[in-house]
Amino acid sequence: MEAKEILKQHIAKIASLTDDQLAYVFSHFKPRSFKKGQSIITAGDAVDCEYFVLSGCLKSFYINDDLKMFILQFAMPTWWTSDFNALYNHTKATINVDCITDAEVLCITNSDREKLCNELHNVEHFFRWRTNKGYVAAQKRLLSFMNNNVKYRYEELLKLYPELYNIVPKNLIAAYLGVSRETLSRLYHA
Template sequence: MQDKYALLRQHFEEIVSLTDEEWNFVQSHFEYKSLKKHQFLIQAGQAVNFEYWIINGLVKAYSIDDKGKEHILQFAMENYWVSDHYAFQNQETGSIFVDCLEDSEFFCLTLESRELICKQVPAVANFFRIKSNHGYINLQQRILSLLTMTAENRYEYLLNKLPKLIQRVPKKLIASYLGVSRETLSRFNS
Protein backbone atom coordinates (compact mmCIF):
# COMPACT_ATOMS: atom_id res chain seq x y z
CA MET A 1 0.00 0.00 0.00
CA GLN A 2 2.90 2.37 0.73
CA ASP A 3 3.87 2.17 -2.95
CA LYS A 4 0.41 3.46 -3.86
CA TYR A 5 0.76 6.34 -1.40
CA ALA A 6 4.17 7.08 -2.91
CA LEU A 7 2.43 7.47 -6.30
CA LEU A 8 -0.06 9.90 -4.76
CA ARG A 9 2.75 11.93 -3.16
CA GLN A 10 4.58 12.03 -6.48
CA HIS A 11 1.38 13.33 -8.09
CA PHE A 12 1.12 16.17 -5.56
CA GLU A 13 4.82 16.96 -5.83
CA GLU A 14 4.64 17.38 -9.60
CA ILE A 15 3.04 20.72 -8.66
CA VAL A 16 3.93 21.54 -5.03
CA SER A 17 6.57 20.56 -2.47
CA LEU A 18 5.54 18.93 0.79
CA THR A 19 7.57 18.16 3.88
CA ASP A 20 7.34 14.64 5.30
CA GLU A 21 5.25 15.99 8.16
CA GLU A 22 2.85 17.71 5.74
CA TRP A 23 2.65 14.60 3.59
CA ASN A 24 1.87 12.35 6.56
CA PHE A 25 -1.01 14.67 7.48
CA VAL A 26 -2.30 14.80 3.89
CA GLN A 27 -2.03 11.05 3.29
CA SER A 28 -3.90 10.26 6.50
CA HIS A 29 -7.06 11.77 4.98
CA PHE A 30 -7.22 9.52 1.92
CA GLU A 31 -9.08 6.21 1.80
CA TYR A 32 -8.24 3.40 -0.61
CA LYS A 33 -10.92 1.82 -2.83
CA SER A 34 -10.76 -0.92 -5.44
CA LEU A 35 -13.49 -1.71 -7.99
CA LYS A 36 -13.87 -4.28 -10.74
CA LYS A 37 -14.71 -3.57 -14.37
CA HIS A 38 -18.36 -2.48 -14.76
CA GLN A 39 -18.75 -1.45 -11.11
CA PHE A 40 -20.02 2.04 -10.36
CA LEU A 41 -17.94 4.62 -8.55
CA ILE A 42 -20.81 7.14 -8.64
CA GLN A 43 -24.46 6.72 -9.57
CA ALA A 44 -26.98 9.45 -10.36
CA GLY A 45 -29.42 9.95 -7.52
CA GLN A 46 -26.99 8.82 -4.82
CA ALA A 47 -24.85 10.86 -2.42
CA VAL A 48 -21.43 11.90 -3.75
CA ASN A 49 -19.23 11.83 -0.67
CA PHE A 50 -15.84 11.67 -2.36
CA GLU A 51 -13.67 12.89 -5.13
CA TYR A 52 -11.35 10.23 -6.46
CA TRP A 53 -7.76 10.11 -7.65
CA ILE A 54 -7.18 7.19 -9.97
CA ILE A 55 -4.18 5.08 -8.99
CA ASN A 56 -4.71 2.75 -11.93
CA GLY A 57 -7.55 1.84 -14.21
CA LEU A 58 -10.00 3.65 -16.44
CA VAL A 59 -13.46 5.12 -15.81
CA LYS A 60 -16.19 6.75 -17.84
CA ALA A 61 -18.23 9.70 -16.53
CA TYR A 62 -21.57 10.19 -18.26
CA SER A 63 -25.17 11.27 -17.98
CA ILE A 64 -28.28 9.64 -19.36
CA ASP A 65 -30.97 11.86 -20.86
CA ASP A 66 -34.76 11.43 -20.64
CA LYS A 67 -34.72 9.28 -23.76
CA GLY A 68 -32.14 6.90 -22.31
CA LYS A 69 -29.27 8.18 -24.46
CA GLU A 70 -25.84 8.16 -22.83
CA HIS A 71 -23.71 11.32 -23.05
CA ILE A 72 -20.05 10.76 -22.16
CA LEU A 73 -18.51 13.69 -20.34
CA GLN A 74 -15.09 12.30 -19.64
CA PHE A 75 -12.79 9.33 -19.68
CA ALA A 76 -10.39 9.33 -16.76
CA MET A 77 -7.34 7.17 -16.19
CA GLU A 78 -4.23 7.09 -14.03
CA ASN A 79 -3.42 10.41 -12.30
CA TYR A 80 -6.84 11.89 -13.09
CA TRP A 81 -9.27 13.22 -10.50
CA VAL A 82 -12.90 12.31 -11.06
CA SER A 83 -16.21 12.94 -9.34
CA ASP A 84 -19.59 14.51 -9.89
CA HIS A 85 -17.96 17.80 -8.94
CA TYR A 86 -21.18 19.78 -8.55
CA ALA A 87 -22.74 17.18 -6.27
CA PHE A 88 -19.50 16.68 -4.33
CA GLN A 89 -18.89 20.39 -3.76
CA ASN A 90 -22.50 21.06 -2.78
CA GLN A 91 -22.96 17.76 -0.91
CA GLU A 92 -25.98 16.84 -3.02
CA THR A 93 -27.03 13.68 -4.81
CA GLY A 94 -25.27 13.00 -8.07
CA SER A 95 -26.58 13.66 -11.54
CA ILE A 96 -23.98 11.63 -13.41
CA PHE A 97 -22.65 8.09 -13.43
CA VAL A 98 -19.00 7.08 -13.19
CA ASP A 99 -18.26 3.44 -13.87
CA CYS A 100 -15.15 1.40 -14.37
CA LEU A 101 -14.12 0.36 -17.86
CA GLU A 102 -11.25 -1.63 -16.31
CA ASP A 103 -10.48 -2.98 -12.85
CA SER A 104 -9.50 0.22 -11.04
CA GLU A 105 -7.97 1.51 -7.81
CA PHE A 106 -8.59 4.88 -6.24
CA PHE A 107 -7.74 7.14 -3.38
CA CYS A 108 -10.88 8.83 -2.05
CA LEU A 109 -11.07 12.21 -0.36
CA THR A 110 -14.10 13.69 1.40
CA LEU A 111 -14.96 17.36 1.09
CA GLU A 112 -14.42 17.84 4.81
CA SER A 113 -10.95 16.26 4.60
CA ARG A 114 -10.02 18.27 1.52
CA GLU A 115 -11.03 21.52 3.21
CA LEU A 116 -9.09 20.59 6.33
CA ILE A 117 -5.86 19.68 4.55
CA CYS A 118 -6.13 22.80 2.36
CA LYS A 119 -6.45 24.91 5.51
CA GLN A 120 -3.60 23.15 7.34
CA VAL A 121 -1.24 22.75 4.35
CA PRO A 122 -1.40 25.81 2.05
CA ALA A 123 0.63 24.01 -0.62
CA VAL A 124 -2.23 21.53 -1.01
CA ALA A 125 -4.70 24.40 -1.48
CA ASN A 126 -2.41 25.65 -4.23
CA PHE A 127 -2.27 22.14 -5.73
CA PHE A 128 -6.08 21.93 -5.92
CA ARG A 129 -6.31 25.45 -7.36
CA ILE A 130 -3.90 24.53 -10.15
CA LYS A 131 -5.64 21.17 -10.80
CA SER A 132 -9.03 22.95 -10.96
CA ASN A 133 -7.66 25.45 -13.45
CA HIS A 134 -6.36 22.60 -15.63
CA GLY A 135 -9.76 20.93 -15.41
CA TYR A 136 -11.55 24.11 -16.51
CA ILE A 137 -9.14 24.53 -19.40
CA ASN A 138 -9.71 20.93 -20.54
CA LEU A 139 -13.48 21.37 -20.25
CA GLN A 140 -13.32 24.58 -22.28
CA GLN A 141 -11.26 22.85 -24.97
CA ARG A 142 -13.72 19.96 -25.10
CA ILE A 143 -16.71 22.28 -25.47
CA LEU A 144 -14.96 24.35 -28.14
CA SER A 145 -14.00 21.22 -30.05
CA LEU A 146 -17.65 20.11 -30.07
CA LEU A 147 -18.77 23.54 -31.25
CA THR A 148 -16.09 24.37 -33.80
CA MET A 149 -14.38 21.20 -35.07
CA THR A 150 -15.53 18.61 -37.53
CA ALA A 151 -15.95 15.11 -36.16
CA GLU A 152 -12.78 14.00 -37.93
CA ASN A 153 -10.82 16.90 -36.43
CA ARG A 154 -12.16 16.04 -32.96
CA TYR A 155 -10.94 12.47 -33.47
CA GLU A 156 -7.49 13.65 -34.59
CA TYR A 157 -7.34 16.02 -31.61
CA LEU A 158 -8.17 13.15 -29.25
CA LEU A 159 -5.58 10.91 -30.93
CA ASN A 160 -2.89 13.56 -30.46
CA LYS A 161 -3.88 14.55 -26.94
CA LEU A 162 -4.58 11.08 -25.49
CA PRO A 163 -3.13 8.38 -27.77
CA LYS A 164 -3.15 5.71 -25.01
CA LEU A 165 -6.84 6.30 -24.35
CA ILE A 166 -7.77 5.26 -27.90
CA GLN A 167 -6.07 1.89 -27.29
CA ARG A 168 -7.97 1.28 -24.02
CA VAL A 169 -11.52 2.41 -24.83
CA PRO A 170 -13.87 0.47 -27.12
CA LYS A 171 -14.52 2.19 -30.46
CA LYS A 172 -18.24 2.40 -29.70
CA LEU A 173 -17.49 4.57 -26.64
CA ILE A 174 -14.96 6.74 -28.50
CA ALA A 175 -17.62 7.36 -31.16
CA SER A 176 -20.16 8.30 -28.49
CA TYR A 177 -17.67 10.65 -26.80
CA LEU A 178 -16.99 12.36 -30.14
CA GLY A 179 -20.69 12.55 -31.02
CA VAL A 180 -20.47 10.34 -34.11
CA SER A 181 -21.66 6.89 -35.11
CA ARG A 182 -19.33 3.90 -34.94
CA GLU A 183 -19.47 3.68 -38.75
CA THR A 184 -18.31 7.30 -39.07
CA LEU A 185 -15.46 6.63 -36.66
CA SER A 186 -14.45 3.57 -38.72
CA ARG A 187 -14.11 5.80 -41.80
CA PHE A 188 -11.63 8.00 -39.91
CA ASN A 189 -9.41 4.97 -39.30
CA SER A 190 -9.30 3.83 -42.95
Protein backbone atom coordinates (compact mmCIF):
# COMPACT_ATOMS: atom_id res chain seq x y z
CA MET A 1 0.00 0.00 0.00
CA GLU A 2 1.04 3.55 -0.62
CA ALA A 3 2.31 5.74 2.20
CA LYS A 4 -0.52 8.25 1.83
CA GLU A 5 -3.12 5.50 1.94
CA ILE A 6 -1.63 3.96 5.09
CA LEU A 7 -1.63 7.31 6.88
CA LYS A 8 -5.13 8.06 5.63
CA GLN A 9 -6.58 4.83 6.93
CA HIS A 10 -4.80 5.31 10.23
CA ILE A 11 -6.17 8.80 10.78
CA ALA A 12 -9.61 8.01 9.38
CA LYS A 13 -10.29 5.62 12.25
CA ILE A 14 -10.42 8.64 14.56
CA ALA A 15 -10.93 11.85 12.59
CA SER A 16 -12.65 12.35 9.27
CA LEU A 17 -10.65 14.49 6.87
CA THR A 18 -11.68 15.48 3.37
CA ASP A 19 -9.39 14.38 0.55
CA ASP A 20 -8.12 17.94 0.25
CA GLN A 21 -7.37 18.13 3.95
CA LEU A 22 -5.63 14.78 3.82
CA ALA A 23 -3.51 15.88 0.87
CA TYR A 24 -2.59 19.02 2.78
CA VAL A 25 -1.72 17.10 5.92
CA PHE A 26 0.24 14.52 3.95
CA SER A 27 2.28 17.24 2.26
CA HIS A 28 3.88 17.99 5.64
CA PHE A 29 5.23 14.47 5.99
CA LYS A 30 8.51 13.44 4.46
CA PRO A 31 9.13 9.79 3.58
CA ARG A 32 12.43 8.25 4.58
CA SER A 33 13.97 4.80 4.31
CA PHE A 34 16.41 3.24 6.72
CA LYS A 35 18.51 0.11 6.77
CA LYS A 36 18.55 -2.41 9.60
CA GLY A 37 20.78 -1.11 12.38
CA GLN A 38 20.67 2.50 11.20
CA SER A 39 20.16 5.17 13.83
CA ILE A 40 17.31 7.66 13.51
CA ILE A 41 17.67 9.63 16.75
CA THR A 42 20.87 9.69 18.80
CA ALA A 43 21.04 10.79 22.43
CA GLY A 44 22.58 14.24 22.67
CA ASP A 45 21.30 15.44 19.30
CA ALA A 46 18.52 17.94 18.78
CA VAL A 47 15.15 16.33 17.96
CA ASP A 48 12.81 17.99 15.54
CA CYS A 49 10.66 15.19 14.14
CA GLU A 50 8.39 12.41 15.11
CA TYR A 51 8.08 9.29 12.98
CA PHE A 52 5.13 7.29 11.71
CA VAL A 53 6.20 3.75 10.80
CA LEU A 54 5.06 2.45 7.40
CA SER A 55 7.06 -0.79 7.39
CA GLY A 56 9.69 -2.50 9.47
CA CYS A 57 10.37 -2.28 13.17
CA LEU A 58 12.10 0.41 15.23
CA LYS A 59 13.08 0.58 18.86
CA SER A 60 13.34 3.59 21.15
CA PHE A 61 15.75 3.07 24.00
CA TYR A 62 17.77 4.63 26.75
CA ILE A 63 21.41 3.82 27.49
CA ASN A 64 22.45 4.38 31.09
CA ASP A 65 25.86 5.26 32.51
CA ASP A 66 26.82 1.56 32.67
CA LEU A 67 25.93 1.27 28.97
CA LYS A 68 22.95 -0.88 29.80
CA MET A 69 20.07 -0.53 27.34
CA PHE A 70 16.42 -0.12 28.31
CA ILE A 71 13.82 -0.29 25.59
CA LEU A 72 10.91 2.10 25.93
CA GLN A 73 8.98 1.00 22.91
CA PHE A 74 9.08 -1.16 19.83
CA ALA A 75 7.51 0.65 16.90
CA MET A 76 5.71 -1.43 14.29
CA PRO A 77 3.74 -0.23 11.24
CA THR A 78 1.22 2.54 12.07
CA TRP A 79 2.96 3.29 15.37
CA TRP A 80 4.47 6.67 16.16
CA THR A 81 7.82 7.15 17.78
CA SER A 82 10.35 9.79 18.73
CA ASP A 83 11.96 11.20 21.85
CA PHE A 84 8.72 12.93 22.75
CA ASN A 85 10.14 14.58 25.83
CA ALA A 86 12.92 16.22 23.83
CA LEU A 87 10.56 16.98 20.95
CA TYR A 88 7.93 18.79 23.03
CA ASN A 89 10.35 20.55 25.35
CA HIS A 90 12.96 21.45 22.76
CA THR A 91 15.74 19.77 24.69
CA LYS A 92 18.48 17.43 23.47
CA ALA A 93 17.57 13.77 22.99
CA THR A 94 18.11 11.43 25.92
CA ILE A 95 16.44 8.60 24.04
CA ASN A 96 17.76 6.85 20.93
CA VAL A 97 15.70 5.47 18.09
CA ASP A 98 17.07 2.93 15.62
CA CYS A 99 16.04 0.23 13.21
CA ILE A 100 15.65 -3.42 14.18
CA THR A 101 14.82 -4.20 10.54
CA ASP A 102 14.89 -2.20 7.31
CA ALA A 103 12.18 0.40 7.70
CA GLU A 104 10.17 3.06 5.94
CA VAL A 105 8.75 5.96 7.88
CA LEU A 106 7.01 9.28 7.46
CA CYS A 107 8.56 12.18 9.39
CA ILE A 108 6.83 15.30 10.55
CA THR A 109 8.50 18.14 12.39
CA ASN A 110 7.23 19.32 15.74
CA SER A 111 6.41 22.73 14.35
CA ASP A 112 4.53 21.30 11.36
CA ARG A 113 2.48 19.10 13.68
CA GLU A 114 1.64 22.10 15.83
CA LYS A 115 0.79 24.13 12.76
CA LEU A 116 -1.55 21.42 11.46
CA CYS A 117 -3.14 21.00 14.88
CA ASN A 118 -3.76 24.71 14.97
CA GLU A 119 -5.14 24.94 11.43
CA LEU A 120 -7.29 21.81 11.51
CA HIS A 121 -9.34 21.04 14.58
CA ASN A 122 -9.71 17.47 13.33
CA VAL A 123 -5.98 16.94 13.29
CA GLU A 124 -5.66 18.21 16.85
CA HIS A 125 -8.41 15.78 17.78
CA PHE A 126 -6.47 12.94 16.18
CA PHE A 127 -3.28 13.76 18.03
CA ARG A 128 -5.10 14.10 21.33
CA TRP A 129 -6.54 10.64 20.79
CA ARG A 130 -3.18 9.22 19.86
CA THR A 131 -1.47 10.55 22.98
CA ASN A 132 -4.35 9.36 25.16
CA LYS A 133 -3.78 5.88 23.88
CA GLY A 134 -0.07 6.11 24.57
CA TYR A 135 -0.67 7.46 28.05
CA VAL A 136 -3.06 4.67 29.00
CA ALA A 137 -0.65 2.07 27.57
CA ALA A 138 2.26 3.55 29.54
CA GLN A 139 0.25 3.43 32.77
CA LYS A 140 -0.69 -0.17 32.12
CA ARG A 141 2.90 -1.11 31.51
CA LEU A 142 3.98 0.64 34.69
CA LEU A 143 1.41 -1.30 36.69
CA SER A 144 2.43 -4.56 35.09
CA PHE A 145 6.00 -3.76 36.00
CA MET A 146 5.16 -3.30 39.64
CA ASN A 147 2.70 -6.16 39.88
CA ASN A 148 3.91 -8.99 37.65
CA ASN A 149 7.05 -11.11 37.44
CA VAL A 150 9.19 -11.43 34.33
CA LYS A 151 7.54 -14.56 32.99
CA TYR A 152 4.10 -13.00 33.16
CA ARG A 153 5.26 -9.79 31.51
CA TYR A 154 7.03 -11.74 28.75
CA GLU A 155 3.91 -13.73 27.95
CA GLU A 156 1.75 -10.63 28.14
CA LEU A 157 4.03 -8.90 25.63
CA LEU A 158 3.95 -11.82 23.19
CA LYS A 159 0.21 -12.19 23.49
CA LEU A 160 -0.23 -8.50 22.69
CA TYR A 161 2.35 -8.40 19.88
CA PRO A 162 3.02 -11.95 18.62
CA GLU A 163 4.87 -10.60 15.59
CA LEU A 164 7.71 -9.44 17.85
CA TYR A 165 8.67 -13.04 18.59
CA ASN A 166 10.05 -13.59 15.10
CA ILE A 167 11.48 -10.15 14.44
CA VAL A 168 13.09 -9.10 17.70
CA PRO A 169 16.05 -10.94 19.30
CA LYS A 170 15.62 -12.05 22.88
CA ASN A 171 18.26 -9.71 24.27
CA LEU A 172 16.11 -6.79 23.09
CA ILE A 173 12.97 -8.33 24.52
CA ALA A 174 14.86 -8.60 27.82
CA ALA A 175 15.82 -4.93 27.57
CA TYR A 176 12.13 -4.12 27.10
CA LEU A 177 11.09 -6.23 30.07
CA GLY A 178 13.82 -4.69 32.21
CA VAL A 179 15.66 -7.93 33.01
CA SER A 180 18.95 -9.49 31.99
CA ARG A 181 19.01 -11.65 28.86
CA GLU A 182 20.21 -14.54 31.04
CA THR A 183 17.10 -14.40 33.20
CA LEU A 184 14.86 -14.31 30.15
CA SER A 185 16.68 -17.27 28.63
CA ARG A 186 16.33 -19.28 31.84
CA LEU A 187 12.55 -18.76 31.94
CA TYR A 188 12.07 -21.57 29.48
CA HIS A 189 15.43 -23.31 29.20
CA ALA A 190 17.64 -23.85 32.23
